[in-house]
Amino acid sequence: MNRDHTAPPAGRGTTPPPTRPIPLTWLYAPGDRPGIVQKALTSGADVVIVDLEDAVAPDRRAYALDATADLLADPQPVPVHVRVHAPRDIPTLVSLPGLVALRVPKVTHPTDIGRIAELSQGLPLYPLLENALAVEHAYAIATAHPSVHGIALGEADLCADLGVRDDRGLDWPRSRIVVAARAAALPPPVQSVHPHVRDLDALAADCARGRAMGFLGRAAIHPRQLPVIERAYLPAPDEIAAAEKVVKAAESCHDGAFVLPDGRFVDAAVVTGARRVLALAARRS
Known part of the structure; x- marks a missing residue:
């Protein structure tokens, strides 16, 4: 099945226009802060990712899930993905009209995808590869199920797992998922977030390097990063x-x-x- 596409697939209850631009900017927003999510939806990001995992304190995850379900009960003006915390989040989310796709953290093996795909009932999945074993299984994860529409690295956890002390230590994992995505006929991966939200020059330089490696677009954690990412990925x-x-x-x-x-x-x-x-x-x- 050839899944080499350039725009997020349509979610249930939504019909994005076929001419939707290739997404370059993917903005994370914490699910337990609905006001910030609403601002993200009007930020100019191509895709908004509502985060139920790292951005939410453990004692607020139940609230975050409920608040996200309320928000996505209606179609949204831009595609919305949700990064789930655990598989148990999925039944609450799967039929929401405002949801386009799920981002699945800490996937380590292709067998993980089968269970998630069954719960998600055909909703597009974007596994996040966050440790050495996941990187080793990158192609197998990318081809594990037709519901997989893209893969990406979770670089903070991967750095911790590998003991990487310098950004150059991620060169091989980054190239690995670019190759795995292409081999699986998936879109080029999106770069992981740049954590230094005020250092826009470093962000621009890192985006240029990511683009040279074969990535297409980048996740962001603050709206000020969006124009920098877009400029870096637009062709000269x-x-x-x-x-x-x-x-x-x-x-x-x-x-x-x-x-x-x-x-x-x-x-x-x-x-x-x-x-x-x-x-x-x-x-x-």
């Missing part, structure tokens, strides 16, 4: 011009592969990448 004018040449040549060429006038070899994968660049470029208009 020279990239757009090059993509236009590739797509134009592909439309007039019926061969499986061809060579551009500048000598560059082009095949189906290059054309797919060029079309993604043009889809992202449409966000500039």
